[in-house]
Amino acid sequence: MKGPRTSASSGAPAFASPTTAPVVAIVGRPNVGKSALFNRILGDRAALVEEVAGTTRDRLYGEVVWSDREFRLVDTGGLELSDAGSYSALVRRQVEVAVQEASVVLFVVDAKEGLTAADLEVAELLRRARRQTLVLANKAESQERREAAVEFYELGLGEPIPVSAHHGVGVADVMDMVVASLPPTEVAEGGAPAALGVAIVGRPNVGKSLLLNAILGEERVIVSEEPGTTRDAIDTAFEFEGRSLVLVDTAGIRRRGRIQRGVESHATLRARRALERSDVALVVFDAGEGFTAQDAHIVGYALKAHKGLVLVANKWDLMGDTSRDEFERRVRRRLRFAPWASLCIVSAKEGTGIQEMLGEVLRIGEERMRRIDTAQLNVVIRRAVAERPPPSARRGRRPKLFYVTQAEVSPPTFVFFASNASEIHFSYRRYLENVLRRAFGFEGAALRLVFRSRREE
Numbered sequence: 281m282k283g284p285r286t287s288a289s290s291g292a293p294a295f296a297s298p299t300t301a302p303v304v305a306i307v308g309r310p311n312v313g314k315s316a317l318f319n320r321i322l323g324d325r326a327a328l329v330e331e332v333a334g335t336t337r338d339r340l341y342g343e344v345v346w347s348d349r350e351f352r353l354v355d356t357g358g359l360e361l362s363d364a365g366s367y368s369a370l371v372r373r374q375v376e377v378a379v380q381e382a383s384v385v386l387f388v389v390d391a392k393e394g395l396t397a398a399d400l401e402v403a404e405l406l407r408r409a410r411r412q413t414l415v416l417a418n419k420a421e422s423q424e425r426r427e428a429a430v431e432f433y434e435l436g437l438g439e440p441i442p443v444s445a446h447h448g449v450g451v452a453d454v455m456d457m458v459v460a461s462l463p464p465t466e467v468a469e470g471g472a473p474a475a476l477g478v479a480i481v482g483r484p485n486v487g488k489s490l491l492l493n494a495i496l497g498e499e500r501v502i503v504s505e506e507p508g509t510t511r512d513a514i515d516t517a518f519e520f521e522g523r524s525l526v527l528v529d530t531a532g533i534r535r536r537g538r539i540q541r542g543v544e545s546h547a548t549l550r551a552r553r554a555l556e557r558s559d560v561a562l563v564v565f566d567a568g569e570g571f572t573a574q575d576a577h578i579v580g581y582a583l584k585a586h587k588g589l590v591l592v593a594n595k596w597d598l599m600g601d602t603s604r605d606e607f608e609r610r611v612r613r614r615l616r617f618a619p620w621a622s623l624c625i626v627s628a629k630e631g632t633g634i635q636e637m638l639g640e641v642l643r644i645g646e647e648r649m650r651r652i653d654t655a656q657l658n659v660v661i662r663r664a665v666a667e668r669p670p671p672s673a674r675r676g677r678r679p680k681l682f683y684v685t686q687a688e689v690s691p692p693t694f695v696f697f698a699s700n701a702s703e704i705h706f707s708y709r710r711y712l713e714n715v716l717r718r719a720f721g722f723e724g725a726a727l728r729l730v731f732r733s734r735r736e737e
Contacts, residue, residue, distance in 0.1 A: 301343065302462050303381045305354040307406070308388035309398040313418040317388060317445035318342065318355035321455065341516070349459045354382065376405070384412045384461045386454070389432055391417040391425040391442060403435040412461045415440040416454060421447060475517060475524040476645040479554040481582070482564035483574055487594040491564060491628040492516065492527055495638065520638045523645075528554040555581055559648060559690060560588035560641050560724075567593040567602075567625065571611045579618060586691035586726040588644035589621040592637060597627040620717055622724040644724035648690045652720050657684050657694070664715040673703035682734065693728040701731040 420442035626633030
């Protein structure tokens with residue numbers, strides 16, 4: 281079995297999905313083990329698993345290969361029969377969309393609790409959808425529960441299959457049945473470059489999910505006025521101007537002292553991971569609130585990961601007659617530690633500024649792949665060192681810079697060989713970075729500077 285490679289189709293004409301693999305959707309009422317099954321199949325903790333009903337709200341996609349067949353697995357929010365929770369109607373809509381996309385549906389029920397009215401409601405929805413459905417009686421660890429699973433025949437969707445997602449019992453057999461039920465897969469042609477990873481990060485309730493929906497032209501994730509609606513990281517593949525991109529919408533990052541244990545702390549770790557595996561970070565903030573200290577804290581995460589950086593001032597539609605130039609000057613004053621970062625002003629609600637923002641993402645992606653000739657580098661650095669030599673170290677020895685070379689791209693990594701490299705002060709390293717930027721650009725892209733003593737060659 282292959283590890284997860286998440287993706288989703290957008291449904292919008294301007295952003296065509298590059299993926300043609302069939303879809304397998306996991307549905308069911310809350311807390312029956314859908315996310316545990318999703319993680320078991322993918323072989324990775326790709327979805328949050330908590331003993332709290334309704335933990336998963338959005339659609340999570342992962343690509344799976346089983347018996348040489350590839351398909352996309354979708355984990356969905358739990359369907360609720362009542363409207364007691366504020367997300368019931370929204371989650372139901374997300375599940376209905378996932379089922380419409382699916383070639384095969386895995387309907388998960390709870391063998392421990394037995395048949396419920398909510399299960400019958402889900403079964404009715406699936407019968408109307410007319411999709412190939414496998415009924416999985418989960419939590420069937422004991423012989424007694426496996427035998428009791430026959431009561432799910434009443435759903436009218438065929439023979440129930442006893443499984444235990446937690447222990448992996450029966451899952452391989454289910455996978456074989458899924459593969460046998462899949463339609464032929466269309467094989468994509470051409471050798472397109474690797475997709476550009478774009479992480480959408482920011483404080484809670486700044487409009488990250490609405491921004492993702494505006495980009496894709498569909499209600500891809502749940503949007504709510506309540507902070508903390510998004511708790512999983514959700515990967516979505518799409519195309520813009522002929523280039524493949526993968527968007528990651530993440531839970532809002534809070535300060536460490538404000539992170540609650542359990543689901544929220546997991547979600548914050550997912551957001552950090554999303555940054556680490558992306559190429560460009562869209563750090564979204566509320567234009568009305570301005571660029572806050574917490575926004576700067578989140579930018580710091582992106583800088584530590586050496587990613588491309590676009591600050592996205594969202595909710596501009598609420599700013600009235602505010603001067604864009606003055607607004608940008610205020611943000612730049614707070615961003616003196618990363619003056620090279622890009623700034624885009626958008627309104628996710630009205631869809632303005634989105635095209636320009638995506639164009640900036642593509643440009644930064646290209647900047648991260650640029651390679652500078654070693655001879656050019658050394659001419660520039662030698663001149664800079666002659667104008668401003670490194671300051672003397674604490675022991676009175678002045679470090680000497682011998683030469684520099686670009687070792688990698690994505691991120692652009694420059695290795696400086698020097699004497700007493702560890703003695704080169706942070707301020708001088710920043711000076712050298714500024715020299716590189718003035719000479720070669722790299723606007724919007726974080727640079728990685730590595731300093732090695734001659735003995736480390």
